[in-house]
Structure formats: C-alpha cells, structure tokens
Amino acid sequence: MNPSEITFSVVIPAYNESEMVQYCYNKITPILEAKFKNSYEIVFVDDGSKDQTYLELKKIANNDTKVKCIILSRNFGKEAAMSAGLFHTKGKFISVIDCDLQDPPEIMINMYDYLLEQNCDVVYGVRTERLGETFLKKLTANLFYRFIGKLSIVEIPRNTGDFRVMKKEVVVAINELVETQRFMKGIFAWVGFNQVKFEYRREARVSGTSKFNFVKLWNFALEGITSFTDIPLKVATYLGFFLSISSIFIMFSYIIKYLIVGDKIQGFLTLLISILFIGGVQLMFLGIIGEYLGRTFFESKRRPVYIAKEKMNIK
Numbered sequence: 662m663n664p665s666e667i668t669f670s671v672v673i674p675a676y677n678e679s680e681m682v683q684y685c686y687n688k689i690t691p692i693l694e695a696k697f698k699n700s701y702e703i704v705f706v707d708d709g710s711k712d713q714t715y716l717e718l719k720k721i722a723n724n725d726t727k728v729k730c731i732i733l734s735r736n737f738g739k740e741a742a743m744s745a746g747l748f749h750t751k752g753k754f755i756s757v758i759d760c761d762l763q764d765p766p767e768i769m770i771n772m773y774d775y776l777l778e779q780n781c782d783v784v785y786g787v788r789t790e791r792l793g794e795t796f797l798k799k800l801t802a803n804l805f806y807r808f809i810g811k812l813s814i815v816e817i818p819r820n821t822g823d824f825r826v827m828k829k830e831v832v833v834a835i836n837e838l839v840e841t842q843r844f845m846k847g848i849f850a851w852v853g854f855n856q857v858k859f860e861y862r863r864e865a866r867v868s869g870t871s872k873f874n875f876v877k878l879w880n881f882a883l884e885g886i887t888s889f890t891d892i893p894l895k896v897a898t899y900l901g902f903f904l905s906i907s908s909i910f911i912m913f914s915y916i917i918k919y920l921i922v923g924d925k926i927q928g929f930l931t932l933l934i935s936i937l938f939i940g941g942v943q944l945m946f947l948g949i950i951g952e953y954l955g956r957t958f959f960e961s962k963r964r965p966v967y968i969a970k971e972k973m974n975i976k
C-alpha cells in the first residue's frame with residue numbers, strides 16, 4: 662500500500678449546521694480511530710452556510726489535520742456538496758453521511774465490515790424505520806421512490822438515502838461524470854458495480870431542522886425523474902396517438918348516426934370539454950418538454966458542479 666494512501670474517507674455535507682458539526686466530529690472521530698487508527702480522513706463540505714458553520718469547521722480543522730474542509734462559494738445543494746466532497750477524498754473506502762447523524766455513524770463501520778465480508782463494491786443503507794419524520798414526508802418519499810423505481814433507466818433502491826460505503830473505484834467513476842445537475846441517488850445506481858444493501862434504523866435529528874422544505878423536495882423529485890428517465894416525454898406521443906385514434910372513431914360514429922338516424926349533431930358542452938381537455942393535455946406536455954429542455958439548456962453551459970472558495974487541510 663502506498664504510504665500516503667489512507668483507508669477510509671467520510672464525506673459530510675453541511676448546510677447551516679453550526680449546532681451539529683462539532684457534535685458530529687466528536688461522535689465520529691472515536692469511532693473511526695478505533696477502527697482505522699490514523700488511516701482515515703473526514704471531508705466536510707460547507708454548502709454556503711449562512712450561520713457559524715464555517716467558524717466551527719475552521720476550529721476543528723485547525724486542531725486536526727485529518728479533517729479536510731471545502732467551503733463552497735454559495736449554497737449549491739446537497740447533491741453538489743456531496744460531489745465536491747467525493748472529489749476530494751483519498752481513501753480506499755469512502756462513506757457519505759449526513760451532518761445531523763440521523764444515520765448512526767457506528768453503522769458506517771458495520772457497513773464497511775460487511776463490504777469486506779461480502780467482497781462487493783458498495784454497501785448502501787436501507788432504512789427500515791424513519792424516526793422523527795412527519796407522516797407526509799414518509800408518504801411522499803415512499804410515493805416518489807415507487808414512481809421513480811418504475812420509470813428510471815436504472816433500478817434505484819427504495820428507502821435508500823446517500824448513506825453508504827463505497828470502494829474507491831466507484832467514487833472514481835462517479836467523479837468522472839460531468840453532468841452538472843446531479844441526482845446522486847440515481848448516479849450511485851447508474852455507475853453500476855456490485856452493490857449490496859444493509860438495513861438499519863434511521864434516527865431523528867439530534868439538533869437543528871431539516872434543510873429540505875416542500876419546494877426543495879418537489880424540485881429534487883423533478884430532477885430525479887428528468888435525469889433518469891425520458892418516459893414522461895414518450896407518454897405524450899402515446900397519449901396523442903390514443904386521442905387522435907379515438908377522436909376519429911367518435912367522428913365516424915357521429916357521421917353514421919347523422920346519416921342513418923338523422924340525429925342533429927348537438928353538444929356545445931362536449932365541444933367545450935374536449936377543447937379544454939386537449940388544451941390542458943397540450944399545455945401539460947409543453948411543460949414536460951420544457952422541464953427537459955431547461956435542463957438541457959443548463960447542462961449545455963458546461964458550468965462546474967460547484968465552486969470552492971476555500972479549502973482547509975487539502976494540498
């Protein structure tokens with residue numbers, strides 16, 4: 662083994678987590694030390710926090726060179742923050758964990774052991790229970806995973822977050838992807854490799870509040886769907902086809918009725934409803950095309966995934 666190479670890296674994205682970073686560091690270090698001695702690093706990514714997170718991180722990084730920090734120039738979102746962290750890891754094995762420690766850090770070690778035991782490339786955490794989360798969040802999360810599970814070009818495991826342990830090869834593959842809009846759950850699955858699940862209980866947040874609100878989650882869901890499937894676009898084709906065929910049938914049935922029975926063709930309401938219906942369908946699919954087009958537009962700019970304004974303990 663290359664002497665400068667280390668065994669384990671932990672990536673921790675943090676956005677407005679000033680109450681959590683020190684706690685998280687205190688909690689994780691002894692666990693890593695017990696398992697890996699000095700052969701580990703913790704890579705914190707400050708995702709443009711507006712609170713004291715930066716100062717807290719600086720304090721930690723000044724005292725411990727095994728703590729690396731990447732300070733992003735603004736809030737780029739958790740997906741970009743994770744990407745930034747993964748990009749800077751040096752370990753042979755790499756883990757991603759949230760700063761709020763909802764995913765118990767001891768499990769990280771269990772997942773690592775399991776990875777070696779199973780001789781696989783990735784061990785991802787599957788939540789059997791989610792404590793401290795509202796019914797609505799659980800329900801929408803569940804629906805979303807079900808929906809994307811059906812549509813996505815790759816299988817995205819259900820009840821799986823970003824919490825996982827990966828071999829370096831997998832992270833190298835992830836780092837090579839150039840897309841700027843990164844739906845990491847999809848990317849983790851897309852790169853393939855031999856992935857094995859590990860079940861655990863997800864705890865409630867120790868302190869602070871969730872950084873995701875409804876709008877953020879909605880956009881996240883859209884991102885996931887548009888990045889990993891083009892089925893919504895295809896639906897337009899088939900629905901359009903179906904509507905045209907049925908309208909031809911309806912037209913003929915009216916003509917025949919008129920010729921045979923001599924029925925006067927009536928139906929102001931029918932006309933109104935069909936115009937509204939078809940107008941609605943068209944607008945909806947214009948919107949869906951717009952979602953994809955907008956993403957192509959942003960992707961075509963080839964902007965970097967994130968901008969780091971400062972790095973600590975990184976050469």
Ligand code: UDP
Nearest residue numbers: 674675676708738739742759760871872873
């Ligand atoms: N996070 C981030 N950037 C964001 C939002 C969240 O880096 O824009 C981090 C956050 O600090 C935490 C992790 O992502 O470490 C998960 O966030 P949170 O706990 O709010 O999500 P939840 O557990 O509610 O899904």
Ligand code: MG
Nearest residue numbers: 759761763866
């Ligand atoms: Mg959380």
